[in-house]
Amino acid sequence: MDAHTDGEGSTEDAVVSLSGVYKVYELGEPVPVLDDVSLDVPRGSYTSIMGPSGSGKSTLLNLIGCLDTPTAGEIYIDGTNVTKLSDAERAMVRGEKIGFVFQTFNLMPRLTALENVAMPLSFRNVPREERTKRAKSLLADVGLADRVDHKPTELSGGQRQRVAVARALVNDPAIILADEPTGSLDSETSRQIMRLLEALYQRGNTILMVTHERDIAEHGERIVHVLDGEIERIEQLGESRRTPSVDEDAASAGEDAPEGEAWTS
C-alpha cells in the first residue's frame, strides 16, 4: 500500500484529502492552530498522527471528523467536499462516512450496549429490527455477545471501548477516527483494543488514529508528526510497524477467542 501522495486535491483512492487547510481561532485575537496542512489518507491504510499537546492534532481530527470547519483550504471525505457543507449535511457525513472512537469511550450512560451500538442507525431512519440485528452481530464480532443488555456502568473499560468500536463500525464508515483509543485503558486492555483495530485494518478498513504514545503510534503503517500546527514529517514504518502478536492473542484466551473466530467468518 503506497502512502505517498503529492497533496494535490483528492485522488481516486484517498479517503481523506486535505489541501492547504488553515484553522484560526478567534479568541480576542486570532490564534492560528493549523497552518497550511495538506494530507491524503489512502483507502485501507492505517495512519497514526502524533504530536505534543497543543500541536493541533485534535483540531486536525475534528476537521476530518466534520465536527469543525476550516478557516481556509479544502477537505474531501470519501470524495465529498465537506468544506462548505451546512450543519445538517455535515451531520449526515458524520453519520454515514465516519466512525468515532474516543479516549473516554463516550457511550450513552442510560442506554444498553446494544442500544449504544444501534444509536447511529436511528438517526438514519433504519428500521428498529434491522438496527438491533446489525448491532447484535457487531457486538458479537467484538466479543461482547453476552453483554448486549448491559449498561456502560456495568462494563469494564476494555469492554466499553469495544462497544464504542462496534458503534463506530455500525454505519460501515469510510474511515475510523480513533482519538487516543487506549488513553484510558491499562496496558493489557490496550493490547486488546489494538488487536481489535489490527483486525479491522486487516479486513480493509481505513484507520486514522491520534495518539501521543510512540508504541501505540507504531501500529500504523506510517506516522504523521504534527508540531505547531504544521506537518513536521511523515514517517513510513513499512515492515517495521508493530503488530499485536498471535502469541499474546492466545495467551489472553477465553474472552478473545470468539473475536478471532468472528473475523474469519
Added chain:
Amino acid sequence: MSWRSIVGHKLRSTLTTLGVIIGVAAVIAFVTLGASLQADIVNTIAGNNQDVMYVSASSQTQGDIPQLGQGGQAVFTQYDTAQIRQIQGVQAAVPVGGIATAQVQYRNDSVGRQWVTVSRPQYFQLKGQRIVEGRSYRPGQREVVLNRPAARMFAENVTVGENITLVKAANGQPINATVVGIAEASQDGAGALTNGAQPSIYAPTDPFYERTVISPNTDEQQRVYSQILVSAVSIQEIEPTQGRIISYLTDRSDARVLKAEGYQFEVTTYDQLVDQIRQVSSTFTAYITGIAVISLVVGAIGIANIMLVSVTERTREIGIMKAVGAKRRDIMQLFLLEAILLGLFGSVFGALVGISGGYAATVLIDLPLRIRPLWFVVAVVVGPLVGVFAGLYPAWSASTVDPIDALRHE
C-alpha cells in the same frame, strides 16, 4: 430515548409533571363541580315541569332574573284565565294569587307575615310539586296545604288534619283552616338561587281570595290574579304557545286594560330562567377555571425549567449523538418529545385526579355528577401543547450545542 430519560429521573419527572397535574386537575375538578352545581340548580328550579310557563305583568325596571311565583300586578281576571285555556297549545291554565297574612297561628305559637299562595287544586300537579302527605285542598273548603318548611316553622310540627289560623293583613280577620296536605319543599323560581327552602302555605282561591275587579270584557265583578300558571301540551309547543298568549294579552284581554302604564306582559318559561342560571354559573366556572389555568402556566414554566437543566446536564450526550450523525432536528425532536411526554402524562394523570376530585366534591355536597367529556379531550390536547410550549426553547438550545465543546464537557 426521551422515555429513558424520563424513567431515569423518576422523582424529577414526577415533580416536574406535578405542576401540570395540579393545573389540569384543578380545571377538570372545577368544571365538573360547576357543571354538577348547575345541573342541581336547574333541577331544583325546573324539575320535570319544563312545559310550564308563568304569565304575569310586571314593571320593566325589574331585574334580569324573571320572577316566578310571586310579584307582578294583579290584572288577570277569571275571563282571561278562561280565554287562555282556549288558546291552541295550552293544556291547562290556573290563576295564581297571593294573600298577605299578618300572622299564622298554630296551637300556642304564631309566626308573622306569611304569604299564602292561592290557586286551584291542580296547581301542585301543574308545577310538578309532590304532595308527600295527605292531599290537595278542595275549592270552597277552608283547607290549606303546607310545604315541609312551613309545617316545621312552629314550636310543634303541624300534621295533617290539624287546624291553623290565618290572620289577614288587610283586615285583621282570623280564618281557621284545616291542614289537609304537606307538600315537598319545591322552590318558586329565582327564590331557589338565593334562599334555602322557604316556608309556603297554599290555599284554594275560594273562599280565601277576595280581590275582585269589574272585567272590562264581560262587565262582571270577577276575581283578579297576579299570575296565570300555564302548561303547554308538549315542550315543543312552548314557544308558539308563548307567542299566542302574548298576542291574546296585548290584543283582547282584560289585563291589557287593567295593567298600569309602564307594565308589560311577560310569559316566562323555565327555559329562559334556566338559560339565565346557566349563564350565571358559567361565568362563575369560567372565573375559577381562569385561576386554574394560571397554575397550568406555572406547570409549563416548571417543565421548561427542568428541561433547561436537563440540557446542560446532558451536554456530553448531545455531543456524542451529534458525533455519530444526529442532526439538529434529531436532537430537537428528542428533547421536544420528552417535554411533550411530560405534558401528556401530566394532563392525563391530572384529568384523572380532577375527575376524582370533582366526584368526591359532588358526593360530599350531594350534587348530581355531571362530567363534561369535552374537557378531557381538551386536557389531553392541552397537555402536549404545554409540553411543546415549555420544551421549545430548551430543545432549541440543545440542538445548537457545539459537539466539540460538548465532548470535552465533563
